[in-house]
Amino acid sequence: MRHYAKEYRTMSQARTETQKMLAEMVIRLLTDLDGFEIRHRRLAEATPNRLALWPALAAQGIIGAAFSEDAGGFGGKMRDLSVVMEIIGQFLVVEPVLAVAICGRILASAGYGDQLPALIAGERILVFAHTESFDPFSLPVTMAQPIDGGHRLSGTKFAVRHADLAHGFVVTATLNGAATCFLVEAGAPGLQYDHFRMIDAASAATIHFVDTPAKFLADEQVVQEALLWSMTGLAAETSGIINAVNRATFEYLRTRKQFGATLASFQALQHRAADMFVGAEEVRIMTSRLIEAVDDGAPLRFKLASATKVLTDDVGRKIGHESVQMHGGMGVSDELNISHYLRRLAAIRAELGSADIHRARFALINEDSRDVA
Amino acid sequence: MLLEESRELAEFRSEVRDFVRKNLPEDIAFKGRFGLEFDKSDFVRWQKILRAKGWFAGAWPKAYGGADWDLEKQLVFTQEAVLNDAPPVILYGVSMVGPVVFTFGTPQQQARHLPGILSSDIWWCQGYSEPNSGSDLASLKTSAVRDGDSYIVNGTKMWTTEAHWADWMHCLVRTDREAKAQRGISYLLIEMNTPGIEIRPIITIDGQHHTNQVFFDDVRVPLENLVGEEGGGWTIAKFLLSNERVGIADTGPKLKLLSNIKKLFDMVEGSPTVSEFTKLSFRQKLADVEIQLTVLCALEQEYVKMWAAGGSKEGPHASVLKIRGTEILQRLAEIALEIAGPLGGAHDPSDLHLPAFINFTEAQRSSMMGHQYLYSRCWSILGGTNEIQRNIIARSILSG
Numbered sequence: 001m002r003h004y005a006k007e008y009r010t011m012s013q014a015r016t017e018t019q020k021m022l023a024e025m026v027i028r029l030l031t032d033l034d035g036f037e038i039r040h041r042r043l044a045e046a047t048p049n050r051l052a053l054w055p056a057l058a059a060q061g062i063i064g065a066a067f068s069e070d071a072g073g074f075g076g077k078m079r080d081l082s083v084v085m086e087i088i089g090q091f092l093v094v095e096p097v098l099a100v101a102i103c104g105r106i107l108a109s110a111g112y113g114d115q116l117p118a119l120i121a122g123e124r125i126l127v128f129a130h131t132e133s134f135d136p137f138s139l140p141v142t143m144a145q146p147i148d149g150g151h152r153l154s155g156t157k158f159a160v161r162h163a164d165l166a167h168g169f170v171v172t173a174t175l176n177g178a179a180t181c182f183l184v185e186a187g188a189p190g191l192q193y194d195h196f197r198m199i200d201a202a203s204a205a206t207i208h209f210v211d212t213p214a215k216f217l218a219d220e221q222v223v224q225e226a227l228l229w230s231m232t233g234l235a236a237e238t239s240g241i242i243n244a245v246n247r248a249t250f251e252y253l254r255t256r257k258q259f260g261a262t263l264a265s266f267q268a269l270q271h272r273a274a275d276m277f278v279g280a281e282e283v284r285i286m287t288s289r290l291i292e293a294v295d296d297g298a299p300l301r302f303k304l305a306s307a308t309k310v311l312t313d314d315v316g317r318k319i320g321h322e323s324v325q326m327h328g329g330m331g332v333s334d335e336l337n338i339s340h341y342l343r344r345l346a347a348i349r350a351e352l353g354s355a356d357i358h359r360a361r362f363a364l365i366n367e368d369s370r371d372v373a
Numbered sequence: 374m375l376l377e378e379s380r381e382l383a384e385f386r387s388e389v390r391d392f393v394r395k396n397l398p399e400d401i402a403f404k405g406r407f408g409l410e411f412d413k414s415d416f417v418r419w420q421k422i423l424r425a426k427g428w429f430a431g432a433w434p435k436a437y438g439g440a441d442w443d444l445e446k447q448l449v450f451t452q453e454a455v456l457n458d459a460p461p462v463i464l465y466g467v468s469m470v471g472p473v474v475f476t477f478g479t480p481q482q483q484a485r486h487l488p489g490i491l492s493s494d495i496w497w498c499q500g501y502s503e504p505n506s507g508s509d510l511a512s513l514k515t516s517a518v519r520d521g522d523s524y525i526v527n528g529t530k531m532w533t534t535e536a537h538w539a540d541w542m543h544c545l546v547r548t549d550r551e552a553k554a555q556r557g558i559s560y561l562l563i564e565m566n567t568p569g570i571e572i573r574p575i576i577t578i579d580g581q582h583h584t585n586q587v588f589f590d591d592v593r594v595p596l597e598n599l600v601g602e603e604g605g606g607w608t609i610a611k612f613l614l615s616n617e618r619v620g621i622a623d624t625g626p627k628l629k630l631l632s633n634i635k636k637l638f639d640m641v642e643g644s645p646t647v648s649e650f651t652k653l654s655f656r657q658k659l660a661d662v663e664i665q666l667t668v669l670c671a672l673e674q675e676y677v678k679m680w681a682a683g684g685s686k687e688g689p690h691a692s693v694l695k696i697r698g699t700e701i702l703q704r705l706a707e708i709a710l711e712i713a714g715p716l717g718g719a720h721d722p723s724d725l726h727l728p729a730f731i732n733f734t735e736a737q738r739s740s741m742m743g744h745q746y747l748y749s750r751c752w753s754i755l756g757g758t759n760e761i762q763r764n765i766i767a768r769s770i771l772s773g
Contacts (some may be wrong), residue, residue, distance in 0.1 A: 131715045132652050159715040196736035199720035258509040258577050332751045334576035350718035
């Protein structure tokens with residue numbers, strides 16, 4: 001596994017020495033704690049513990065990778081978070097690393113940096129309750145009403161990932177005709193949950209809000225940036241999955257024999273493997289460009305984010321399916337990790353807008369602004 | 374159905390539809406309508422109803438208790454029953470072992486095995502694939518060595534669907550290590566409660582237990598359970614393969630899935646908050662896949678008609694149906710998840726076992742589509758991968 005960590009480094013989004021150390025530390029931790037069999041057994045239980053890794057992730061400062069050192073964190077750039085998300089993808093981690101990172105960044109942007117230490121320490125879990133329909137950038141139907149110096153929210157958020165694990169939610173809602181976001185405690189009045197399981201073994205809930213008390217956090221600009229951070233995190237996760245899937249598939253082709261020859265000797269399969277490599281390269285490099293654009297606040301970051309979601313969804317689908325197919329029967333067994341990667345990729349496609357939605361956004365979006373023309 | 378068929382077939386189709394709608398038990402129909410998992414008892418109950426009507430072993434000759442249906446009638450029945458929410462007929466007994474036994478078996482074997490198959494009281498599974506013999510089936514290693522009036526069977530079978538429900542297995546074993554791969558294979562019937570057999574469940578990508586690995590440790594099988602000649606197993610396997618062809622495109626479940634996806638889309642279509650662009654893009658995708666499915670149905674009708682008229686089953690045609698059928702199923706399921714939007718990521722394997730007659734939540738409804746998506750990935754692998762099917766086509770069009 002040590003040699004594997006080295007090999008991984010060359011593929012990673014890590015650039016600085018600190019980021020490379022971070023990557024190696026996360027890989028080491030997850031290799032020890034969360035080998036695929038352990039994860040598989042844990043999540044197959046009747047009531048799976050989806051926070052089993054949380055104390056260790058907190059203790060090692062990994063939750064803090066999303067936050068600046070001033071805030072008690074370990075980095076704070078999207079590239080730092082992306083380094084972690086790549087490995088999260090690789091190890092199929094279902095703990096709410098991305099959700100807490102996004103919510104923490106929203107709190108920091110809203111001037112509530114004092115709330116970050118509890119997040120970084122793993123004591124408080126916040127998740128981003130945003131999704132309502134197909135287009136994540138459309139104005140929320142969930143409405144915020146000013147009342148007695150505070151606000152009340154009414155509406156429904158669908159498939160809120162990790163909802164059952166959360167102490168609170170950062171909820172988007174429309175206020176005065178614009179998207180804004182609010183903090184809602186999980187036990188607040190007027191909340192109703194429909195809990196369910198996701199295709200990748202994570203948990204989620206559809207949450208109904210009826211006059212639920214909420215604290216105003218931030219305006220539209222932060223909401224849009226938060227979507228961008230989320231999409232970047234998912235792109236990095238996809239990139240990590242794709243690398244893992246390709247490595248496993250190429251190894252299988254090299255070793256599995258049928259008709260007296262390794263599968264790798266069949267040219268039809270060689271060409272398909274070559275296409276998988278091409279896709280992985282596209283995803284790795286495009287994701288890196290998106291990370292840079294987000295960290296630099298480049299004007300074209302919104303257009304780039306849509307382009308990257310299209311790419312990662314399309315390539316992820318293709319590689320997920322190809323890897324399962326080339327593994328034959330073992331590919332569709334629950335016992336092998338390959339089909340679990342396919343499942344996580346399917347869940348990612350259902351998050352934050354489909355490839356079609358983002359193709360449309362890409363076509364309409366101005367290059368130098370987040371606004372759709 | 375967009376495609377026309379002869380008056381006789383159309384009449385038979387409406388007869389099947391009426392019968393299924395009147396006679397399929399409500400709870401089974403509910404499961405079929407929403408895609409819940411059927412239990413073994415559901416299959417048995419429905420197959421007994423069909424048997425009483427004389428429609429269970431429709432493809433068998435009348436002399437053996439069948440209805441002498443030709444391939445076109447078999448196709449219409451299979452399609453129309455499933456379209457009206459019936460469970461598919463389980464093939465292992467009635468479509469595999471039955472025809473093998475009345476074609477290759479002795480009168481004693483026929484008397485022993487055919488009644489249990491016809492009554493659905495004896496359940497069968499198929500022992501073909503092995504851990505190292507998937508696509509390359511002829512390399513199988515499970516051995517049967519003669520010892521007095523028995524064979525001693527050792528080895529392991531993989532992807533043995535419904536072995537945990539089965540009373541018997543029909544099985545390919547190696548009886549001669551010296552002979553050329555195919556010629557050393559024999560076809561054996563093995564009773565599943567014989568000492569030395571162990572079944573280990575294999576959970577598949579959809580989180581369900583359909584299939585198994587079966588281990589044989591010095592399992593004693595009477596010589597009388599050999600069907601055909603020793604070393605004649607490959608001939609029987611090929612006979613079975615050509616028998617399976619009528620169902621290979623499996624259009625019934627696909628037409629049914631399409632109609633369920635359209636119902637899912639109706640809810641999106643009616644929603645004022647969904648953009649016209651999104652609706653249009655779904656409409657185009659649905660039209661595209663419906664066209665593909667219509668083309669598949671046309672090919673299926675055409676090929677089945679050709680086979681029914683005595684045309685060769687050796688050509689590339691069955692492989693065309695297998696490839697397109699599985700690809701279209703996979704496409705349908707992907708579109709279903711896209712239409713489900715954010716809930717397209719919902720999937721809980723236990724939802725497939727929810728009781729009949731309940732109101733599903735939206736997440737549970739999406740979960741059924743999640744199951745379709747995951748399970749659809751199995752179809753391009755099982756029963757001869759799509760890669761093998763492409764090899765067959767290429768060989769038939771490029772060689773010589």
